[in-house]
Amino acid sequence: xSAVLAESAAPVHYVxxxxxxxxxxxxxxxxxxxxxxxxxxxxxxxADPALSFHHVTVGLKAYESGLMAGIGEDTWKAIxxxxxxxxxxxxxxxxxxxxxxxxxxxxxxxxxxNLRPCVSYHPYVxxxxxxxxxVIVRENEEDTYAGIEHRQSxxxxxxxxxxxxxGCERIxxxxxxxARAHGRKKVTxxxxxxxxxxxxxxxxxxxxxxxxxYPEIEANHMIIxxxxxxxxxxxxxxxxxxxxxxxxxxxxDVAAEVxxxxxxxGSSNIGHxxxxxxxxxxxxxxxxxxxxxxxxxxxxxxxxxxxHLGRAKPATDIHNAWLCALEDGVHTADIFREGxxxxxxxxxxxxxxxIERLGRRPAKMAAVAYPEREPDSLVHPDVSLPPRTPAxxxxxxxxxxxxxxxxxxxxxxxxxxxxxxxxxxxxxALITNRGVKVYPDGNPQTLRTxxxxxxxxxxxxxxxxxxxxxxxxxxxxAGFDAVKTENLYTFDGVRGYSQAQGE
Numbered sequence: 001x002s003a004v005l006a007e008s009a010a011p012v013h014y015v016x017x018x019x020x021x022x023x024x025x026x027x028x029x030x031x032x033x034x035x036x037x038x039x040x041x042x043x044x045x046x047a048d049p050a051l052s053f054h055h056v057t058v059g060l061k062a063y064e065s066g067l068m069a070g071i072g073e074d075t076w077k078a079i080x081x082x083x084x085x086x087x088x089x090x091x092x093x094x095x096x097x098x099x100x101x102x103x104x105x106x107x108x109x110x111x112x113x114n115l116r117p118c119v120s121y122h123p124y125v126x127x128x129x130x131x132x133x134x135v136i137v138r139e140n141e142e143d144t145y146a147g148i149e150h151r152q153s154x155x156x157x158x159x160x161x162x163x164x165x166x167g168c169e170r171i172x173x174x175x176x177x178x179a180r181a182h183g184r185k186k187v188t189x190x191x192x193x194x195x196x197x198x199x200x201x202x203x204x205x206x207x208x209x210x211x212x213x214y215p216e217i218e219a220n221h222m223i224i225x226x227x228x229x230x231x232x233x234x235x236x237x238x239x240x241x242x243x244x245x246x247x248x249x250x251x252x253d254v255a256a257e258v259x260x261x262x263x264x265x266g267s268s269n270i271g272h273x274x275x276x277x278x279x280x281x282x283x284x285x286x287x288x289x290x291x292x293x294x295x296x297x298x299x300x301x302x303x304x305x306x307x308h309l310g311r312a313k314p315a316t317d318i319h320n321a322w323l324c325a326l327e328d329g330v331h332t333a334d335i336f337r338e339g340x341x342x343x344x345x346x347x348x349x350x351x352x353x354x355i356e357r358l359g360r361r362p363a364k365m366a367a368v369a370y371p372e373r374e375p376d377s378l379v380h381p382d383v384s385l386p387p388r389t390p391a392x393x394x395x396x397x398x399x400x401x402x403x404x405x406x407x408x409x410x411x412x413x414x415x416x417x418x419x420x421x422x423x424x425x426x427x428x429a430l431i432t433n434r435g436v437k438v439y440p441d442g443n444p445q446t447l448r449t450x451x452x453x454x455x456x457x458x459x460x461x462x463x464x465x466x467x468x469x470x471x472x473x474x475x476x477x478a479g480f481d482a483v484k485t486e487n488l489y490t491f492d493g494v495r496g497y498s499q500a501q502g503e
Contacts, residue, residue, distance in 0.1 A: 010046040014359035017313035021050045024305070025078035027058035029088025031283025032347075036295035037088045039351035040302050046355045047321075048306065048314035054078050058101055059090040070101040079109065083274040086305055088298060089283040102278070103147065106140045111269035111276055112167065113174045114138040114248065115304070118235075118255035118265060121365065124326040125260040125335045132235040132259045135184070137175040138248025139203075140269060142167045145245045152483040153403040156451035163199040163244065168206035174270070175242035176214045177377040186218040186239040187211070190227040190247055198498060203244055224251070231255050256280055263293075263334050266300030268308065270378070277305040291346035294332040296322065299354070310373040319368045321357035325350065327364055328357075391491035397426065397457035398468045399497070400475065401484040405450040415439035418454055421474045425467045426456040432500055455500060457488065 010016065028037040044051055057065075057072030065072075070090065079085055090101045105111065115137055122130030148160040172189070179187050189207040191200035204221055211219035222230070224247045230237060231251060235258055243251060256265035265280040279297030287293055299322060306315035329342030330353040336344045345353060361367040404414055411431050418428050431439035432453045436446050456471060468487070475482055489496045 010358045019050045019311055023052045023054050025056050025082055025085050026053045027056050027087040030059045030091040031285040031288040032293035033088025035347050036293050036298045039295040039347050040298045042351050043354050047318050069099045069104045085276040087278045091283045109274055110271040112140050113270040114140040116252040116267045118259040120259045121326055127260040128258045129235045134235050134238045134255055135240045136252040137242040139171040139245045143245035153450045155449045161199050163202050168203045172207050172210045179217050179240045181375045184239045188241045189221045190224045190243045192224050232258055264296045266297050268304045275308050277301040292333050293347050294334050307370050312370040312372045315370045317358050320361050321354045323362040323365050324357040324360045325353045327362050394462045394490045396462050396490055397488035399486040400454045400482050402452045403481040403483045409448045411438040411442050429455045429457050
């Protein structure tokens with residue numbers, strides 16, 4: 001720690017909380033991470049002297065030592081011992097098979113709920129919407145972030161989008177429990193289920209099942225594209241927003257910028273057994289080492305950590321002191337404005353300014369007052385719905401994806417060959433290319449690649465796996481390259497697969 005911050009102390013009139021000693025594992029991160037972590041820990045020490053910090057290895061140092069996930073063994077041991085992690089921003093090297101530290105930590109530790117408050121601090125921080133106060137609750141483990149991708153031909157790659165009922169249940173319930181615990185009045189679900197009727201449709205359906213259990217909270221659904229536009233244009237229409245993983249990542253960055261700056265946005269990652277707290281912004285290597293980075297995002301994440309740990313007084317004192325610094329116009333370069341800010345400061349001096357204001361309450365912005373402890377429903381939420389009777393599942397066909405190329409890429413040529421291979425148990429219903437029907441009766445204007453989906457429904461009510469194996473053998477013996485198959489099932493008589501265009 002620098003001498004400047006090591007000498008920083010809370011004002012003599014400030015009385016910090018007397019709390020049990022506890023240790024927090026800390027990963028400084030990369031780029032500006034060490035600087036903003038240094039500033040954040042100085043403020044934490046001043047407000048909560050019973051805290052101690054155990055530094056662990058995450059990020060570039062771990063990558064450079066040969067750890068492809070970017071996480072040292074000391075980190076896993078510290079998290080296992082203390083069930084919490086305060087983490088700075090990480091740089092993931094491009095290429096070479098390196099894995100994202102954030103995704104690895106979230107998925108390995110079961111940190112299913114990503115909470116991102118987006119608040120305007122007008123007029124002290126320029127904001128597009130001065131009264132904005134929205135909380136994004138993002139599912140943190142599933143969706144396209146499962147990271148399951150394949151290259152299947154010269155021209156086509158795929159990414160699998162995985163949505164599960166248990167994953168939907170626990171994130172939706174967490175959003176409602178958060179709204180209830182924090183006096184929020186509305187929860188909005190955002191999906192794209194007008195297009196992705198099964199995956200996003202499941203998320204929306206679970207939301208509709210859980211919402212009636214919270215009659216005091218208004219619930220509504222919006223399509224994600226118009227919902228994102230409304231967050232940007234009319235954010236005061238929203239209170240708590242719950243989304244699948246990818247949408248939540250994008251939406252929370254949009255919301256943070258609309259509120260004033262992504263540099264002020266903190267976040268928590270909550271699981272049943274542990275939690276991780278981190279700023280939303282990245283490692284910003286272009287300004288690293290220059291003492292100009294704003295530590296506010298990481299500091300507000302640390303405040304969320306204190307609340308999670310049941311250390312309400314230091315959380316309240318730090319947040320109010322931070323608000324006082326904003327009110328007094330003590331601003332880092334990213335939010336400094338001539339005529340409204342009073343003093344431009346660097347990272348270290350901003351930390352000193354917050355420490356000097358411990359014990360004060362803001363005069364114009366609303367002061368915060370955190371509860372003594374988080375409700376059990378947010379620390380160990382009940383994610384179960386009433387027991388469900390398993391659906392009757394029937395195998396009724398198969399989609400076979402072929403890597404097939406010819407000089408003309410004529411779907412009629414492919415269709416004729418596959419019709420002859422369908423056999424007695426199947427029929428060739430259609431062929432699509434990039435999801436568009438090209439056989440039978442396709443449009444010659446449709447762009448065609450070397451990747452074809454061929455749908456073979458059973459001629460009877462159902463079929464077995466051996467029949468599918470025989471079909472695939474015939475296809476292979478005819479010289480076709482089947483790169484992927486997807487079985488077609490019905491569940492209680494309802495198709496569990498998307499209906500192809502023109503089917």
